[in-house]
Amino acid sequence: MRLTDYTDYALRTLMYLGLHREQLVTIREISDAYGISNNHLTKVVHQLGLSGMVQTMRGRGGGLRLAMEPGDINLGAVVRLTEPDFNMVECFDPVRNDCVLAPTCQLKDVLRQATQAWLAVLDGVTLDQILSDPKGLRHSVALPVLRLMPAGNKKA
Amino acid sequence: MRLTDYTDYALRTLMYLGLHREQLVTIREISDAYGISNNHLTKVVHQLGLSGMVQTMRGRGGGLRLAMEPGDINLGAVVRLTEPDFNMVECFDPVRNDCVLAPTCQLKDVLRQATQAWLAVLDGVTLDQILSDPKGLRHSVALPVLRLMPAGNKKA
Numbered sequence: 106m107r108l109t110d111y112t113d114y115a116l117r118t119l120m121y122l123g124l125h126r127e128q129l130v131t132i133r134e135i136s137d138a139y140g141i142s143n144n145h146l147t148k149v150v151h152q153l154g155l156s157g158m159v160q161t162m163r164g165r166g167g168g169l170r171l172a173m174e175p176g177d178i179n180l181g182a183v184v185r186l187t188e189p190d191f192n193m194v195e196c197f198d199p200v201r202n203d204c205v206l207a208p209t210c211q212l213k214d215v216l217r218q219a220t221q222a223w224l225a226v227l228d229g230v231t232l233d234q235i236l237s238d239p240k241g242l243r244h245s246v247a248l249p250v251l252r253l254m255p256a257g258n259k260k261a
Numbered sequence: 262m263r264l265t266d267y268t269d270y271a272l273r274t275l276m277y278l279g280l281h282r283e284q285l286v287t288i289r290e291i292s293d294a295y296g297i298s299n300n301h302l303t304k305v306v307h308q309l310g311l312s313g314m315v316q317t318m319r320g321r322g323g324g325l326r327l328a329m330e331p332g333d334i335n336l337g338a339v340v341r342l343t344e345p346d347f348n349m350v351e352c353f354d355p356v357r358n359d360c361v362l363a364p365t366c367q368l369k370d371v372l373r374q375a376t377q378a379w380l381a382v383l384d385g386v387t388l389d390q391i392l393s394d395p396k397g398l399r400h401s402v403a404l405p406v407l408r409l410m411p412a413g414n415k416k417a
Contacts, residue, residue, distance in 0.1 A: 106340075106346075107262070107347075107350075112350075113350040113351055116350070116368055117360065120362065120368065139359070139360060139362075140359045184262075188262055190262075190263070191263075193262070194269040194272070195269055203296045206273065210276075210398065211391040211393065212276065212391045215336065215386050215391060216264075219378075219382035219383055220379065222375075222378040223262075223375045223376065224375075226371065226374050227372075227375055235368045236367075237367065238367065242362060
């Protein structure tokens, strides 16, 4: 059982922006800091922008920043936005379902309860809570940025 | 967020066997009843056999049956057996991890707690509990078997 890389990247993008609130940052900075695909990250950032969590400014000198306070960005809301679905098994998707047990099956209810319990944990956590060790975290993402992105060479 | 088809098939196999305790059943019967791959199911059944949950008997007249009481087969134990991992994001796997946040990141702890909450729900449920409407369930899986597998044409 895994989350998609897309969700992983969305969460890390929000963490990066939460650790660099005093400045605009570029997609390139984030992708270099994490060593992940710039193209994938562009799609993630686009969706975070549409959701209202991230503000994107185009053009020279543009970049990204959080559009909301970290305390208002709920992790449950993020994964609901970025995961394609929570279809634990075939019968969760009426289009794909061929299981003959589906009409009377109670496994589906159990898996739905489990997924609700999973989401409930994330619903109880906001971005600021996972940034509560900002010194250590900022140090972690600052090193690669300084190494890979000298001042004056930043593009959104 | 999804379980693998492998886990889905394992759970459905156990349900099928739990609904047909008075007889040996064949892999072909189960794959026909659910309309799923016989080859995939063979691998699933092999692992369920190794785990001690299912007894397999080879040869003419052979087949499968539960090796444990349904009340002793815990759904949490089944998914722990059949899911390849619960690596929610990259940093759960030290070999794959490249995330610079990993040493100080608290997101991992939150996702681990959420996964524990997910598993705790399944740890509280045994196979007999999801078979508690056996009449309706047995009717569901009996129809395709009768249609597709006339008596005397059953192979393990």
